[in-house]
Amino acid sequence: MAVARVGLVVHEGRPEALAAARVVRDWCDTHDVRCTDIDVWRAGEPRHRAKEELDAAGDPDLIVTLGGDGTFLRGARLAAENDALVLGVDLGRVGFLTEVPVQDVGLALDAVHEDRVTAERRMLLAMRASCPLEVPEDMEALMRYGRGPLLPPPCVRPECKTGGGWGIALDATALNDVVLEKLTRDHQVSVGVYVAGRLLASYSADALMVATPTGSTAYSFAAGGPVISPRAEALVFTPVAPHMAFNRSVVAAPDEPIALRLLERSGLAAVSLDGQLRGVLRPGEWIGVYAAPRPLRAVRLGPTDFYGRLRERMRLTDAPAAAADGEAAPLWPLSTPAPPDLEHLSLPPVQADAYPLL
Structure with a gap:
């Protein structure tokens, strides 16, 4: 999708989020895309309803969040209001929602702008x-x-x-x-x-x-x-x-x-x-x-390895007796095409952290 308006939700307490926000704003300037900071917590002012935020931002078609899962939830509240896409940039520690490493935010915006992404539907x-x-x-x-x-x-x-x-x-x-x-x-x-x-x-x-x-x-x-x-x-x-x-x-x-x-x-x-x-x-x-009758639409740049992330983020450990069997091999080989009776199944990508940004 050609991005016309970006709403930016930033974890203001993290320097790396502020640095990433500058990258997003520079990208928007280069591509003649309007970029507005939303859900900003100003001293002495109340927070606003989602519709008020979006109206002030010109009804953005892409919400970019810079932080962890909490920041992503802030962006999701806004994206759900007008069915905008939401792109989560990962700056958290135990997050499951964010998609893109902070160093790849510019490449991710290119991929969205050139329609090289998928919209994953998340129930609300x-x-x-x-x-x-x-x-x-x-x-x-x-x-x-x-x-x-x-x-x-x-x-x-x-x-x-x-x-x-x-x-x-x-x-x-x-x-x-x-x-x-x-x-x-x-x-x-x-x-x-x-x-x-x-x-x-x-x-x-x-x-x-x-x-x-x-x-x-x-x-x-x-x-x-x-x-x-x-x-x-x-x-x-x-x-x-x-x-x-x-x-x-x-x-x-x-x-x-x-x-x-x-x-x-x-x-x-x-x-x-x-x-x-x-x-x-x-x-x-x-x-x-x-x-809700309408789901959230989250940007995905490639296959999501949810269970690999679950093992990593929750630091799951193997039972001592099972670990004695050595390193576990994959149940099915992931380096060759699936046979006909498995073609309809969802299996993890060959490289869990790979996504087609380039």
Whole structure:
């Protein structure tokens, strides 16, 4: 695709990200492409809704993120608003989302501009709620932790000011997860969890989350949830420190919504999307989480070796007894074409880190 407008999301606290941003701006100047910094945290100013950011940037068709997975999530929030492509430049340590080493950012922009890339579809989560979400005035000071201002609560979509028993549709998406969690250490949340319209169980827990396959390697993984290929489509429900015997994750089909209703005996609960506090629920209120009708489109420059990255980034080690067998050979040879009965399968590239930039 010929890039006309670039939105740039930068991790301002990392010198290498600032240096890479200069490379992106120089590339845009050379190719007569408008480049605008977006989601900038200015002192004393609130953060803006995705539509406001994109309108100010001239509706960019490519979002470039310079940082780790957290920065990529910031860019994904914006790209999801107008179906822009998002290109993640890797400056993180344990990231699964970013694609391009920082030294190759100029080559990656060339590849996008010359349409030598593919758009990988990543499932997003959307939300309905029993009422508009709000953040109490005193919450911002408690939740900052040096991370910058909070995002505003998601607004109600214009076409759905009232939703009756179906709730109201919120203008919010999540790439990783939607989390309902307790606000104080001494009081767990009590939540009725519904899957595909039926009550699964009522939980008392520190938190309950609904994750995408992309988010299965984030908070859900830390809470004991399963690792799911990002190419899959599913909703993963995982309780965090539940006070009950059934503490397993539940993997639902993409067309099976998951609803979380705060029970009357519960305290207040925070609603977070991709790690960002977006509102507070009171007893009796609920949120419904479901697959968004439109996925995120992430730039990929070649085949993605997700399982190789999983082994590397999570530093997986082999059992001592298995390691005694020596270095493991590939199950199938990757240096020759696949036989007919395997041609339909997705197998890793011959070189896991190779991508066709040149």
